[in-house]
Amino acid sequence: MLKVLKFGGTSVGTLERIQNVANIIKKIKDEGHDVIAVVSAMSGETNKLIEYAESFSKEANPAEMDMLLSSGERVTSALLSIALNEQGYKTTSMSGREAGIITDEAHTKARIEDIDTTNLKNAISEGKTVIVAGFQGVTINTNRVSTLGRGGSDLSAVAIAGAIQADICEIYTDVDGIYTTDPRIEPKAKKLEKISYDEMLELASLGAKVLQNRSVEMAKKLNVNLVSRSSFTPEVEGTLITKEENIxxxxxxxxxxxxxxxIRVGMYGVTDKPGIAASIFTSLADADINVDMIVQTRGLDGTTDLDFTIPTTDFTLCKSVMEKFKSQSKNIDYNENICKVSIVGVGMKSHTGVASKAFSALATENINIRIISTSEIKISMIIEEKYAELAVRALHEAYNLDK
Amino acid sequence: MLKVLKFGGTSVGTLERIQNVANIIKKIKDEGHDVIAVVSAMSGETNKLIEYAESFSKEANPAEMDMLLSSGERVTSALLSIALNEQGYKTTSMSGREAGIITDEAHTKARIEDIDTTNLKNAISEGKTVIVAGFQGVTINTNRVSTLGRGGSDLSAVAIAGAIQADICEIYTDVDGIYTTDPRIEPKAKKLEKISYDEMLELASLGAKVLQNRSVEMAKKLNVNLVSRSSFTPEVEGTLITKEENIxxxxxxxxxxxxxxxIRVGMYGVTDKPGIAASIFTSLADADINVDMIVQTRGLDGTTDLDFTIPTTDFTLCKSVMEKFKSQSKNIDYNENICKVSIVGVGMKSHTGVASKAFSALATENINIRIISTSEIKISMIIEEKYAELAVRALHEAYNLDK
Structure with a gap:
């Protein structure tokens, strides 16, 4: 098999951990597989470089930031290559440029435009294990080093796996897979063997931090079988993220x-004239505020009540945007003491009674649901934050996820 | 004027010093010059990376070492570019590859084969100050990153200055020029305004550590006007190293x-048969031992005495090579307590009595000369090490160098 492996900053955070990663690759090579490993910078390195740059400028030129930030992954790739080479394996490091990762010109948040797999294929056919510096590529027109933004090394790995048609793309972090829920909240949480791309996307956007949406989206698009597993417990099988048909x-x-x-924003007694909701949500969108759940209800006096949620980070910005709509409603209030619990599952599409089971489970615990929103494979509910853990455990049990 | 400036590891050793370098460049830009600055890694960075690599392997693959070691200069070039950009100047960093530095395939000690000045010229014509990551290039056939070995950043600067026909190449270190002798030994030492390439080469090979021979040789070959000056006292004019005709x-x-x-090696009572000296010095050369001064004297009994000097670092190696010649001489001894004082000057060529003045000066101080060797522009003498400082001061005074 041709395996693309990706090791994050924590997995290569010290020289000992780089040696540990070399041992993981050695084992996979000894099983007879070909390996392309994509690595992040040693944890802390990128932040150190950002601090250096910020000491000179708060708004450094993005192209220069890329020259700066891309250096950390080059270091890790060379070190891992040296460590593995010492164990008797033919290896070569490759920068993003050498690995053929071609991006657009959007420095610090470049998108991959194309992958030229020539160098990768040549190295593999020469029996080499390739260690690619993740997170980086080369711009298509200006031929300069670019970086892919947050989660960029995962993206490098998935894009390479897709382009070279690898059999699998294993993302190594410090957690050993995707769980039915956060084990710190519900110790009975179970590791999932498989999960579909769409479920993973919902879980990721709902707060599961193991894999980022950009990489899962790309894996789905390129039909790459992703595995989430841990470099600290490599003997544990991880979770396979794959097409729904494969499950x-x-x-x-x-x-x-x-x-x-x-944060829940409540706007009560809104003058009910056409276009008012559109006008509010356009203003919020213009300010780059990511409005999540929206509920609109008609009051008895012909006015309208609007409830919606926004990320905590946009709180101050949102308040200033809402200022201009103050005159068009009786009252606007903000509630920070809420949270969102969500149920995700592809099986929902073909099953009835899923939502009612959730509502009953929360009702049994006397938890009031403030907002509900649903998609084909997800039900989200806004509740008071103090009930967060209780709600998660109640739902986990209601759907027998610990079985 | 088009100026190529080079800043060594000490000059960019901290964020404050990088800011200081930005200020130096700003001043030169404000005087109306175009600038290409070549930078080393922040001092300590390269050694740190070498230690990292050695923790994995004592004989790391040279190509991987180059991937590793070239990262430090990239960081400095980006940071300096950001710092200068913040002051309102258009800047761009360039890796060795981007600056068009093309080398042979000898990783970790590559030789520059060619410089493609296209990118450099374009950037300059767009009014940009270019900050080049020194010490590195790209291999001509395999298209991988290479490094130029010791003093590589100086070489990058000189080669760029030659290729782009810069008016001057200023090498900034922590000393403000070339002195008539080491000021720590002779406080009356004077900074030279100008010195010829050949004199500089002799001084460098004799222990003056400001500039390395490879760069001075390249400057001579490419006819680049070099200046040695300090980034810590940029207001002080340095020393110009130039063609003899310009002085x-x-x-x-x-x-x-x-x-x-x-170290002086003495071999006494050597059987005087043809080829014996050749055989000894061939063996030493094969062992890569750099034999410096050689004196051969005929003894009274028809045997020969051989005296020669080697670098201290080759002592152990030399002893093992000499082992096989033991039977062909009465005695071999080694003297570590010696040193070499040298007088350098292009004027020697057209003046007589230069050597005798040196011998008298040392004789006056009762310093015995053990070996003498001369070239067109240099007289070197081996003396007992305890007289080192005294001899330097005596010679400095004899030639009125403090005037």
């Missing part, structure tokens, strides 16, 4: 997610 | 050099 037994519910970083 | 008043003696890292 034979589709559970009704795969996981419960919790997102505490939400 | 109107040629001093008889320009400087006195001292080299303590020499």
């Amino acid at each position: 034979m037994e589709k559970p009704v519910v795969s996981g419960i997610a919790l997102d505490r970083n939400q | 109107m008043e040629k001093p008889v003696v320009s400087g006195i050099a001292l080299d303590r890292n020499q």
Whole structure:
């Protein structure tokens, strides 16, 4: 098999851990596989370089930031290559440029435009293990080093796996897979063997931090079989993220997610004239505020009540945007003490009664649901934050996720 | 003027010093010059990376070492570019590859084969100050990053200055020029305004550590006007290293050099048969031992005495090579307590009595000369090490270098 492995900053955070990663690759090579490993910078390195740059300028030229930040992954790739080479394996490091990762010109948040797999294929056919500096590429027109932004090394790995048609792309972090819910909240949480791309996308956007949406989206698009597993416990099988068709037994519910970083905005007694909601949400969108759940209800006096949620980070900005709509409603209030619990599962599509089971489970615990929103494979509910853990455990049990 | 400036590791050793370098460049830009600055890694960075690599392997693949070691200069070039950009100047960093530095395939000690000045010229014509990551290039056939070995950043600067026909190449270190002798030994030492390439080469090979021979040789070959000056006292004019023709008043003696890292090997009563000396020095050369001064004297009994000097670092190696010649001489001894003082000056060529003045000066101080060797522009003498400082001061005074 041709395996693309990706090791994050924590997995290569010290020289000992780089040696540990070399041992993981050695074992996979000894099983007869070809390996392309994509590495992040040693944890802390990128932040150190950002601090250096900020000491000179708060708004450094993005192209120069890329020259700066891309250096950390080059160091790790060379070190891992040296460590593995010492164990008797033919290796070569490759920068993003050498690995053929071609991006657009959007420095510090470049998008991959193309992958030229010539160098990678040549190295593999020469029996070499390739260690690619993740997070970086080369711009298509100006031919300068670019970086891919947050989660960029995962993206490098998935894009390479897709382009070179690898059999699998394993993302090594410090957690050993995707769980039915956060084990710190519900110790009975179970590691999932498989999960579909869409479920993973919902879970990721709902707060599961193991994999980022950009990489899962790309994996889905390129049909790359992703595995989430840990470099600290490499003997543990991780979770396979794959096409829905590859999952034979589709559970009704795969996981419960919790997102505490939400604020509920309530706007009461809004003059009910056409276009008012559009005008509010356009203004919020213009300010780059990511409005999540929206509920609109008609009051008795012909006015309208609007409830919606925004990320905590946009709180101050949101308040200033809402200022201009003050005159068009009786009252606007903000509630920080809420959270969002969500149920995710592809099986929902073909099952009835999923939502009612959730509502009952929360009702049994006397938890009041403030806002509900649903998609094909997800039900999200806004509740008071003090009930967060209780709600997660109640739902986890209601859907028998500990079985 | 188009100026190429080079800043060594000490000059960019901290964020404050990088800011200081930005201020130096700003001043030169404000005087109306175009600037290409070549930078080393922040001092300590390269050694740190070498230690990292050695923790994995004592004989790391040279190509991987180059991937590793080239990262430090990239960081400095980006940071300096950001710092200068913040002051309102258009800047761009360039890796060795981007600056068009093309080398042979000898990783970790590559030689520059060619410089493609296209990118440099374009950037300059767009009014940009270019900050080049020194010490590195790209291999001509395999297209991988290479490094130029010791003093590589100086080489990058000189080669760029030559290729782009810069008016001057200023090498900034922590000393403000070339002195008539080491000021720590002779406080009356004077900074030279100008010195010829050949004199500089002699002084450098005799222990003056400001500039390395490879860069001075390249400057001579490419006819680049070099200046040695300090980034810590940029207001002080440095020393110009240039063609002999550019120096109107040629001093008889320009400087006195001292080299303590020499060992004298004495081989007495060598059977005087043809080829014996050749055989000894071939063996030493095969072992890569750099034999410096050689004196051969005929003894009264028809045998020969051989005296020569080697660098201290080759002592152990030399002893093992000499082992096989033991039977062909009465005695071999080694003297570590010697040093070499040298007088350098282009004016020697056209003046007589230069050597005898040196011998008298040492004789007056009762310093015995063990070996003498001369070239067109240099007289070197091996003396007992305890007289080192005294000899330097005596010679400095004899040639009126403090005037």
